[in-house]
Amino acid sequence: NAGVTQTPKFQVLKTGQSMTLQCAQDMNHEYMSWYRQDPGMGLRLIHYSVGAGITDQGEVPNGYNVSRSTTEDFPLRLLSAAPSQTSVYFCASSYSNRAHYNEQFFGPGTRLTVL
Amino acid sequence: GNSVTQMEGPVTLSEEAFLTINCTYTATGYPSLFWYVQYPGEGLQLLLKATKADDKGSNKGFEATYRKETTSFHLEKGSVQVSDSAVYFCALSRAGGTSYGKLTFGQGTILTVHP
Numbered sequence: 001n002a003g004v005t006q007t008p009k010f011q012v013l014k015t016g017q018s019m020t021l022q023c024a025q026d027m028n029h030e031y032m033s034w035y036r037q038d039p040g041m042g043l044r045l046i047h048y049s050v051g052a053g054i055t056d057q058g059e060v061p062n063g064y065n066v067s068r069s070t071t072e073d074f075p076l077r078l079l080s081a082a083p084s085q086t087s088v089y090f091c092a093s094s095y096s097n098r099a100h101y102n103e104q105f106f107g108p109g110t111r112l113t114v115l
Numbered sequence: 116g117n118s119v120t121q122m123e124g125p126v127t128l129s130e131e132a133f134l135t136i137n138c139t140y141t142a143t144g145y146p147s148l149f150w151y152v153q154y155p156g157e158g159l160q161l162l163l164k165a166t167k168a169d170d171k172g173s174n175k176g177f178e179a180t181y182r183k184e185t186t187s188f189h190l191e192k193g194s195v196q197v198s199d200s201a202v203y204f205c206a207l208s209r210a211g212g213t214s215y216g217k218l219t220f221g222q223g224t225i226l227t228v229h230p
Contacts, residue, residue, distance in 0.1 A: 004158070033217075035218075035220075040222055040223075041222060042119070042204060042220035042221050042222045042223050043159075043204070043218070043220040044220070045217055045218070048217065058217065090158055090159065092159075092218075103149075103161045103164070104161070104218060105160075106151075106158035106159040106160065107158050108156075108157060108158045109157075109158050
């Protein structure tokens, strides 16, 4: 198993550009989520999905869109990048969100810089 | 709402020293508590967890006990190694309603261990 994979590892954008961060998992996990990591603030939840076709907002959803057309993939779209979106982005998955003690598995992260 | 507070960092220790990283939380009900570790250049991985009061999670020589009376989940290790240098995150996941699967993270504590 590859686990949770993310591409790209690094990305530099100009203000106003759009891009999609890719996330895939091969563990047949129901639950997938996106977090951003900023210094001194830990990780904050952007969007999450409890299954194909179902997504919802997390703590900091503004400026980001998601969709979940398959169990495996959960891309994160930045429609018009802003410098405030400079961060490290992590995708995570878990077997099910119905048990709150389930371990979440994290991808290696995408470091995004918006100029 | 839910929140997690970790001790101010960073923490610098010599090899074989005793480690404590404090973590306190605010949440209603009975959350599950986690410690995740992030090694340089990698994503987060679960270090240990506890799902109910007085549970002790342990892994790789690290321990943490779920203390409901003090709303704490402090991480300890009796003798740290250089390879323990990483960022440590305390996190909680609440059961119920739409909270399932959502992790609330502390700010993270950078640990550096010198030979």
